[in-house]
Amino acid sequence: MINPAAPAATATAPERRRLGGAKARRLAETLSIRSGAVLTALLIFGVFVAIAGANPLEVFYEMYRGSFGSSFSFQNTLLRAAPLMLTALCTALPAKLGLIIIGGEGAAVVGGLAAAVTGLGLRGTSPWLVLTGMLLAGFAVGGLWIGLAGWLRVYRGVNETISSLLLTYIAIALLNHLVEGPLRDATSLNKPSTAHIGIDNMLHNIPGLDVHWGLVYGVVACVVAYVVMDVSVFGFGSSMVGGNVRAAQLSGLPVRAMTVIACLLGGGAAGVAGMVEVAAVHGKANASLVTGYGYTGILVAFLARNNPLAIIPVATLLGGIGASSGLLQRVFNLPDATVSVFQGILFIVILAGETLYGRFAIFQECAAPPATKPAVGNSSTPSQAVT
Amino acid sequence: METAAAAQALGLWGVPLGVAAGAVRVSTPFLFVSLGECVTEKSGRVNLGLEGTLVMGAMSAYATSYWTGSPWLGVLVAGLTGALLGGLHASLCAMPRVNDIAVGIALMLFGVGLAFFLGKPFIKPIAPHLPAIPFGNWSSISQVRSALQVNVLFLVGLVLAPAAAFMLARTRWGLVLRTVGESADSARAMGYDVNRVRLVSTMAGGFLAGVGGSFLSLFYPGSWNEGLSSGQGLMAVALVIFARWDPVRCLWASLLFGAASALGPALQSVGVTKGYYLFNAAPYVVTLAIMIATSSAKRRLPGQPAELTVAR
Numbered sequence: 001m002i003n004p005a006a007p008a009a010t011a012t013a014p015e016r017r018r019l020g021g022a023k024a025r026r027l028a029e030t031l032s033i034r035s036g037a038v039l040t041a042l043l044i045f046g047v048f049v050a051i052a053g054a055n056p057l058e059v060f061y062e063m064y065r066g067s068f069g070s071s072f073s074f075q076n077t078l079l080r081a082a083p084l085m086l087t088a089l090c091t092a093l094p095a096k097l098g099l100i101i102i103g104g105e106g107a108a109v110v111g112g113l114a115a116a117v118t119g120l121g122l123r124g125t126s127p128w129l130v131l132t133g134m135l136l137a138g139f140a141v142g143g144l145w146i147g148l149a150g151w152l153r154v155y156r157g158v159n160e161t162i163s164s165l166l167l168t169y170i171a172i173a174l175l176n177h178l179v180e181g182p183l184r185d186a187t188s189l190n191k192p193s194t195a196h197i198g199i200d201n202m203l204h205n206i207p208g209l210d211v212h213w214g215l216v217y218g219v220v221a222c223v224v225a226y227v228v229m230d231v232s233v234f235g236f237g238s239s240m241v242g243g244n245v246r247a248a249q250l251s252g253l254p255v256r257a258m259t260v261i262a263c264l265l266g267g268g269a270a271g272v273a274g275m276v277e278v279a280a281v282h283g284k285a286n287a288s289l290v291t292g293y294g295y296t297g298i299l300v301a302f303l304a305r306n307n308p309l310a311i312i313p314v315a316t317l318l319g320g321i322g323a324s325s326g327l328l329q330r331v332f333n334l335p336d337a338t339v340s341v342f343q344g345i346l347f348i349v350i351l352a353g354e355t356l357y358g359r360f361a362i363f364q365e366c367a368a369p370p371a372t373k374p375a376v377g378n379s380s381t382p383s384q385a386v387t
Numbered sequence: 388m389e390t391a392a393a394a395q396a397l398g399l400w401g402v403p404l405g406v407a408a409g410a411v412r413v414s415t416p417f418l419f420v421s422l423g424e425c426v427t428e429k430s431g432r433v434n435l436g437l438e439g440t441l442v443m444g445a446m447s448a449y450a451t452s453y454w455t456g457s458p459w460l461g462v463l464v465a466g467l468t469g470a471l472l473g474g475l476h477a478s479l480c481a482m483p484r485v486n487d488i489a490v491g492i493a494l495m496l497f498g499v500g501l502a503f504f505l506g507k508p509f510i511k512p513i514a515p516h517l518p519a520i521p522f523g524n525w526s527s528i529s530q531v532r533s534a535l536q537v538n539v540l541f542l543v544g545l546v547l548a549p550a551a552a553f554m555l556a557r558t559r560w561g562l563v564l565r566t567v568g569e570s571a572d573s574a575r576a577m578g579y580d581v582n583r584v585r586l587v588s589t590m591a592g593g594f595l596a597g598v599g600g601s602f603l604s605l606f607y608p609g610s611w612n613e614g615l616s617s618g619q620g621l622m623a624v625a626l627v628i629f630a631r632w633d634p635v636r637c638l639w640a641s642l643l644f645g646a647a648s649a650l651g652p653a654l655q656s657v658g659v660t661k662g663y664y665l666f667n668a669a670p671y672v673v674t675l676a677i678m679i680a681t682s683s684a685k686r687r688l689p690g691q692p693a694e695l696t697v698a699r
Contacts, residue, residue: 052504100488157684158675161435161488162625166671166678169618173668180664295496302489337503344497348479351490355482 029363030305037353041346048341054332066327067320075210080293081319082211083108085218085311086273087297089225090146092306093266094160096229097259098242099153103146103164104270105294106171111142111271112278113175116285117183119197119278130201134275135217142271143264145171150263154256160263172290179286193286203280214276218315221269225308228265238262270294296322299347318343401530401657408534409649410642411541412607416441416616417641418544419599420623422551425634427473427592428627429555430585431568431694434476435491437596438620439498440469444600446506449611453514462517462540462601469597470590472498477589481582495620509611517605538606540598544638547595551634564588568692596620622674629677631690647673 046056067077090104118137122130145167152158178194185195203213229235240248241255249255274289282288300318304310325339358364420437427434434440444465452461476494480487520542523535555561567574567584574581603619604611626644630636651666682688 100492102492152679155684156679157682158678159625159628159682161492162621163675163678165618165621166625166675169671170668170675173664173671176667177662177664181662298492299496335504335507337500337507340496340500341504344493344500347493348475348490348497351485351493352479352482354484354486357484 025363029357029360033353033356034303034350037349038346041342041349044345044349045342049334052334054334059328059332062327062331063321063324066324073323076323077316077320078211078215080322081316082214082218083273083276083291083293084297084300084315084319085222086269086276087294088300088304088311088315089221089308090266090270091298091301092304092308092311093225093229093262094150095301095306096235096238096242097262098245099150099259099263100161101146101149101164101263101266102161102298103149103168104297105290105292106164106168107142107145107267107270108274108277108294109171109175109289110145110274111138112274112289113178113285114138114141114271115275116194116197116278119201120195123198123201127201130197131203131279134279135272138271138275139268142274143268146267146270147260147264150260154259168294175285175289176287191286193284196283197279199283202283203276212280214280217272217276219312221272222308222312225269229308234258270297296343299343302347303350399657402653404530404534405653405656406646406649409653410646411537412645413648414641414645415538415541415544415602416599416619417623417626417644418548418638419602420596420620421626421630421637421641422544422547422634423592423595424624424627425630425632425637426551427589428695429568429632429692430564430588431571431692432480432487432585432589433491433695434473434589434592435488435621435624436472436476436494436498437592437623438616438618439495440472440593440596441600441603441620442502442616443472443498444469444597445604445615446502446509446611448601449514449604450506450509452605453509453512456515458515458517458605461605462598465597465601466594467597469593469595469600473590473593474586477586481586503613506611514605516609519606538602540602540606548634548638555634568694571694618671622670625674625678628688629681631688632692633690644670644673
């Protein structure tokens, strides 16, 4: 903040004049470093596809065409963005308290499974009841799944990154066991599945669009998460825990409970992603629930610096990259993993870009030397040491 | 057909035999990745990207073996690929304010994606495999014979574990490595380049993980496909915590994990198919149970390098 009490000092040192307020500067810094990272990643990816024998400029054009170029492809993008918003919250919410959760995929799987079971149980009642029940079941079971990882973290000291990923593999095994065995619908021959929840009970499209209501779920979840994590008292406390856990404990915050709650909320969001997959896309639970959205969601959360509002556009961007995958395969005969490679490059470049924060004088406070600017978000080494 | 007859001859004894044989067979990638991670973590850095390294190692080994006809060259290339990825991890983490766990996750996704991209043409072709030493020719039961087909890489791992323990505990190199892992500031004060030591240890860890990957594609399961690894690389990281950063204990832990992974197939081979998919989850459940049992929220674990962030 420019000190208003010393206007003369500012005036005599014109090179110290800075744009806007502290908040605006920080936003500008984040935006420029992030977009620089995206451009760098595109550049590296361009070299990569050039080596693979495709013209990078044509690849970029097709990626644009396949994601945002037409209303058809844009709706496809939005369809993919919806679950990404929800799974990204699974990483973003606990990250505010310094936890690195990467098990969104597993939470989505068990959430979808629970939603399917609930939907089947409520079949025959009204569609509203079915969908509400599925939503609650998906949220609850997904929340408990990641809540378990958080609980183990604070009460047993089990590393949450590893445990949440192990829980993902356990979730997939559980899904396979149930759809191959107890829950299997006898008519599903080639692809073992549960029974269908009924066409009438499925989540419909938003009027006038070819996009289902899952998108609204995603956007609403992000806005709610923003209010909880960035406006409410709980969110303020969470930032304290993530910033300095000792200080948070000394000021009397229930650190353990807050950590578990954040994990419950994040896991719940990912569980809803699974519910949307069941209720809007498949109508039943089967191996298609293992979509990979959980892993891309980690990238979305990191890219958005764990800001729930920033997750909305970032998820749309990455949904677009996913949507262009098919076109890349058809036009250039590139493998379907091309998109994963780009996402990997993007992830690495984004993380490497963390080192640039505080390095550019133009974004800094007048008085503060560049190195003292506090880190915001996930990038700084989490000082988490819950005891 | 022959196996089925033997399974009948053995009866339920086929289960412990299958588990024991599986422990030896399945444990090798665990062993190599956990030894690599152990060396890396002793220097105070966590490489969660070894899952990606494992898959890249498997792919590059298979491709090399297919092109050159020499599986051993494949093992070498897998190791070098792993070292390269390890070097990338180390140099990214050497930059200020870059988090090693996050970079590990990124490299995990990148490595797996890249391996699927580059490995697409190698899903169909058959590449020469690594040889196994038949220790069981004395037996007339085919199951016993096949169980005692021990791969050379497992034997290499058997030697490597105590060798790594010796290196860490008794050599000058090991001392420097542990110093860097215990207190980077002290190491710096003594004139050691912390980032260089970590670069070397992460590259060495990556090399071992890559070799572990070559076992997957060149011996067991013995082909390259996209479902080859399902979290072995990450489980190995958990295993290092369980093994208390001790290479020899990594060996025992790997055998235990191998046995857990082999339980499902062993039961299936004697006709118990119920809950097959649940038994597939056994290694993950065992890992998680072990982590819960051995972690503590109150104190640092014995043997844990002080600079480490993974078990903070």
